[in-house]
Amino acid sequence: MKIKRLKKAGIILLLIICLFFNMVKANTEDEEDININEILQVTSAEVDMPKTSSRIALIYDRASGEVIYEKNGYRKAKMASTTKIMTSLIVLEKGNLSDTVTVSKKAAGTGGSRLGLKTNDKITVNDLLMGLMLESGNDAAIALAEHIGGGVEKFADLMNAKAKELGLKNTHFAVPHGLDNEEHYTTALELAKITDYALKIEKFRNIVATKEYNVTINGYNKVISNTNELLGSLDGVYGVKTGFTNGAGRCLVTSCKRGELDIITIVLGADTKKIRTTDSINLINYAYKNYKVMNIENIINQKFEEWKNIREKAIIVNKGILENATIKLGEFKYTKRAIRNADIDNINIEANCLMYLEAPVEANKKIGTLKVKVREETIQTIDILVERAIRKKEIKDYFYQILKVIY
Structure with a gap:
């Protein structure tokens, strides 16, 4: 009986260890080894249509805010550590980078990918941000949420308020690190919009473009490296964030600029790190082979002037001090756009x-x-406006008109 009990206890202990290992693995930044140079060599630049194996993929044109390509780009999905783009955005807008944070027991005990913080460690907000975005530290995410928001739930409220401000209707945040949660989701398009907004902040751009950085914890230096495999490997890539959980799969948000064409690519739900990398490269190659940024404003103004020369004199103003109205165009939604x-x-x-x-x-x-x-396809609609006010004729105006005829 004693031996049987020991066997049972051993089996239960083994199951607990396996379950714990699986949970940790599920929440760890993807550590699968890949050969980026090998992937770059076998990935063709001659792409007529993007070849993607990930469940969700999207290319976003930063000049116009329009989608160049999407595959399930409007479907709600888990986002893993790409969440930290919004986390860092909130910190940059609400926090003071020079503040020193004392790490709580909760932050120090957070699993998954970590900066390696311990209870009562002292570190600046700036270095927590670097650890958040380069090492993808979940412990740094909690420490920042507690310092800026007063706790995870209150910080999530700040994230959701920002999402609402940006007009995002299919995004909801529950945690600052992106660990799987049923109330934590976005779409590829809305994640691209969050990223586009964040990239307009110089400090954010500098952070996500950094390959290595020395953080200081309790006065001691620690070198950390960026988890983004495309940064420094593919021409034009300047950010932004990797991600991985069991629920979200392998994720990668990439910003790339060559010449005037500035894009954000989103890959969510890849089965392997190699797939997310390959898909991202394919999306980038497709965009730069097939699209060019055009000055829509110049083209349209020229065509509108040609139209005006023919039609404007035919716009009659009944009983107006002027017989004809002069017209102009209203505001453009965007002035430049990537065109195939x-x-x-x-x-x-x-x-x-x-x-x-x-x-x-x-x-x-x-x-x-x-x-x-x-x-x-209609890509933009612009108002046609009357250029100058035209008042209604008064009796004196008719009188002057008669005099002109007589004399």
Whole structure:
């Protein structure tokens, strides 16, 4: 009986150890070894359509805020440590980088990928941020959440408030590190929008572009390295964040700029690190082989002027001090956009405008719309406005008009 009990206890202990190991592994930044040079060599730059094995993939044009390519890009999904893009954004907007933080027991005990903090360690907010984004430290995430927000839940409230401010309707944050949680999700498109916003902050750009950094913990230096395998390996890549949990799979958010074309690629739900890397390279190669940034504003203004020369004099203002209205275009949603090479000569306009107005007419009154089209797709709609106010004729105006006819 005693031997049987010991065997049972041994089996239970083994199961507990296996379960613990699996939990730790599930929440550890992906440590799968890959040969980045080998992947770069076998990944062709001649890509007519992106080849992706990840469950979710997207290419985002930073100039216009439009999607170049997507695969399940609007589907809600777990995001793993790419969460830390929003975490760092909140810290940069709400915190003081020179503050010294005393690490709590909760932060020190956080599992998964770690900076290696211990209870009562002292470290600056700046170095916690570096540890968060380079080493993907979950312990750093909790320490920052407690320091900036007063706790994980309150910090998550700040994250969700920012998501609402950015107009994100399919994103919700529950934790600052991205460990699996059913109430913690985003979409590839909304993650790209968060990243685009963060990249406009110089300090954030500098952090995610850093390959190695010396953090100081309790006065002692520690060298940390960036987990982003494409940084320094692929032309134009300047950030931003890796991620991995069992629920999210392997994830990678990448920013890349060559010439004027500045893009963000999102890969979520890859089965291996090699797949997420290969998919990201394929997305980048596809964008730079097939797209070019065009000055939409210049093209449209030129085409609108040609249209105006023909149609503007036909816009009649009944009983107005002026017989005709002069018109102009309203604000552009964006002035530049990545356009597929094959469509550069297929950018056109379609204008719909009122041709008969009753005085008085206010300045900037909307009297039509101009659709910007690439082939049959409308990529932007701009208001057509009256340029100058036109008042209604008064009796004296009719009198002067008669005198002009007579004399």
